[in-house]
Amino acid sequence: MSTSTAVDRDRTPAYDWLTPSPREQIGWDVDVLYGPWPRHHRDVTLAEVRRRLDRSPVCGALALSTRGPLFDDRAGNEETLRDLADCPELLPVGTVDVRDAMTAEDRLDELAAAGVRFLRLFTVEQAADPGFPGYRRVVGLALERGMVLLHDGDPRRYGPALMDRGADVVFLDLHAYLLADFLLMAREEPGFRVTTRMLSGPDSVERVVHSVGARHLVFGSRTPFMDISPATLRLRYADISDDERDAVATGNIEELLS
Amino acid sequence: MPIIDVHAHVGRWQFHLTCGDADDNLRLMDRYGIDLQLVSASEAVVYDAVAGNAALAKELASRPRLHGYAVVNPNRIEESAADLRRCLDSGRFVGAKIHTHYPGRLPGSREMAEAFDVVAEAGVPLLLHTWGREVLQLPEMVASRPGLRVIMGHAGGDAWREAAHAAASCEGLYLEHCRTAADAGRVAYAREAGVPVERMLFGTDATLIDPCWSLGVLRDAGFTPAELDRVLWRNAADLFGLQVAS
Numbered sequence: 001m002s003t004s005t006a007v008d009r010d011r012t013p014a015y016d017w018l019t020p021s022p023r024e025q026i027g028w029d030v031d032v033l034y035g036p037w038p039r040h041h042r043d044v045t046l047a048e049v050r051r052r053l054d055r056s057p058v059c060g061a062l063a064l065s066t067r068g069p070l071f072d073d074r075a076g077n078e079e080t081l082r083d084l085a086d087c088p089e090l091l092p093v094g095t096v097d098v099r100d101a102m103t104a105e106d107r108l109d110e111l112a113a114a115g116v117r118f119l120r121l122f123t124v125e126q127a128a129d130p131g132f133p134g135y136r137r138v139v140g141l142a143l144e145r146g147m148v149l150l151h152d153g154d155p156r157r158y159g160p161a162l163m164d165r166g167a168d169v170v171f172l173d174l175h176a177y178l179l180a181d182f183l184l185m186a187r188e189e190p191g192f193r194v195t196t197r198m199l200s201g202p203d204s205v206e207r208v209v210h211s212v213g214a215r216h217l218v219f220g221s222r223t224p225f226m227d228i229s230p231a232t233l234r235l236r237y238a239d240i241s242d243d244e245r246d247a248v249a250t251g252n253i254e255e256l257l258s
Numbered sequence: 259m260p261i262i263d264v265h266a267h268v269g270r271w272q273f274h275l276t277c278g279d280a281d282d283n284l285r286l287m288d289r290y291g292i293d294l295q296l297v298s299a300s301e302a303v304v305y306d307a308v309a310g311n312a313a314l315a316k317e318l319a320s321r322p323r324l325h326g327y328a329v330v331n332p333n334r335i336e337e338s339a340a341d342l343r344r345c346l347d348s349g350r351f352v353g354a355k356i357h358t359h360y361p362g363r364l365p366g367s368r369e370m371a372e373a374f375d376v377v378a379e380a381g382v383p384l385l386l387h388t389w390g391r392e393v394l395q396l397p398e399m400v401a402s403r404p405g406l407r408v409i410m411g412h413a414g415g416d417a418w419r420e421a422a423h424a425a426a427s428c429e430g431l432y433l434e435h436c437r438t439a440a441d442a443g444r445v446a447y448a449r450e451a452g453v454p455v456e457r458m459l460f461g462t463d464a465t466l467i468d469p470c471w472s473l474g475v476l477r478d479a480g481f482t483p484a485e486l487d488r489v490l491w492r493n494a495a496d497l498f499g500l501q502v503a504s
Contacts, residue, residue, distance in 0.1 A: 015291055017290060017470060017473045017474070017477065018477060041419060041443070041447060042443075175438060175439075176273065176275060176438060176467075177273045179273070179274045179275070180273075180274035183274070198438050198439060200438040200467045200468060200471045201273070201275035201276075201277070201466065201467065201468065202275065202276060202277065202282070202286060202464070202465055202467075202468040203275055203276045204275055207274065207275070223442075224442060225441065225442055226439070226440050226441060226442050227440040227441075227442050227474060227475050227478040228474075228478060229473075229474030229475070229477045229478045230440045230470065230471040230472075230473075230474030230475060231474070232474070233470035233471070233473060233474045233477075234468055234470055234471065234474075236470075237289065237468070237470055
């Protein structure tokens with residue numbers, strides 16, 4: 001079947017999206033990894049991750065080696081600190097394997113001694129539920145030390161266990177479909193934040209900013225496993241103020257780093 | 259160059275986001291320079307195919323930049339077959355859409371085979387929701403129905419590697435990569451697997467997903483201008499017989 005349609009070309013052709021704009025500039029990306037990951041079809045080295053970020057609107061990132069979550073948390077943390085010492089645009093993130101929480105205190109002390117402020121949890125990869133003793137132990141120790149949690153998984157499952165504890169948490173895996181549940185928690189939890197990575201709805205970013213405030217939103221890409229441009233474009237075209245955009249892209253993480 | 263979006267919807271979804279009537283589609287199309295959009299009714303996808311298709315027909319009547327997919331429910335095959343003919347006869351529908359999650363039928367089921375027969379007989383392209391390893395069933399299902407052309411909506415979702423190999427093995431299969439979780443390297447992987455750029459299409463899942471999401475995937479895919487020309491509109495124009503001013 002053939003259909004003929006004449007298109008009105010009087011509209012301004014909007015090919016702006018092909019070229020990154022200053023409104024896409026990201027000061028801090030909280031979700032960057034490097035190293036082997038067996039499930040992916042190929043591994044990405046730190047050098048390649050840096051090149052990918054260099055070609056993107058992302059200026060700085062919180063990063064860690066995949067060795068920690070997948071194989072050896074202590075060695076992984078050491079590797080991250082060693083590798084990123086020569087990468088001024090990358091800040092090291094630590095991790096603790098929640099499957100062996102007996103050693104969590106040592107891991108956290110090592111991270112604190114190294115000045116690491118962000119602890120990334122891999123509950124999906126490590127199959128840890130919020131009620132598991134190991135998970136509770138790690139989270140309790142991290143919060144006692146004032147660390148910021150970079151938290152994977154479904155916020156509907158993990159959020160309630162983190163409420164009423166003064167926790168600073170960045171949820172890394174919130175899908176746009178689950179936004180309402182996050183907003184209900186964020187109303188009561190000033191320290192709950194979510195990344196832009198999967199806020200793909202036409203007004204998902206706006207709904208966070210306008211209902212609970214820009215402080216609850218930060219940028220996260222999951223480089224090198226996800227494309228960067230979808231989320232930078234969404235932020236660029238979002239119907240929010242420049243100040244709010246700057247807070248999401250940079251300011252909110254600067255505040256946590258200060 | 260123009261842009262044709264081959265995967266979009268009109269109507270509300272059951273999540274905390276705004277995706278309302280067809281004017282919202284046009285507003286987003288204007289923002290990003292999308293000329294034409296091929297849409298199915300969310301009501302038809304998640305609830306009542308016949309009623310949703312009928313409601314969409316009314317929306318399409320006054321909006322020439324939108325073209326319809328008639329949703330086929332594999333569980334209501336006779337009813338859907340008649341409805342598909344009715345929709346196509348209106349002149350405002352250009353293809354069929356089949357979801358798998360909502361009707362609970364996957365490629366490999368008897369019901370899906372019958373639905374494929376209905377679409378093949380109608381002679382229009384099929385936009386199929388694909389999300390999982392069942393995509394490996396598709397080459398045989400398409401090859402056994404000469405002339406059937408199937409767009410793998412979401413390019414298999416989590417199973418994008420399997421979808422790439424399925425598409426590479428069957429000339430009647432096309433890839434369309436819209437998805438919230440924008441896994442890096444999907445386009446490059448498909449090309450390395452042997453999917454020609456002539457069988458890649460641009461789709462957004464609007465207004466469930468903002469079109470910039472898929473535009474971002476294209477931007478990161480590193481297409482040449484000539485390849486972008488094919489993916490953004492020319493392949494869709496050829497497949498659906500659409501004409502746009504280029």
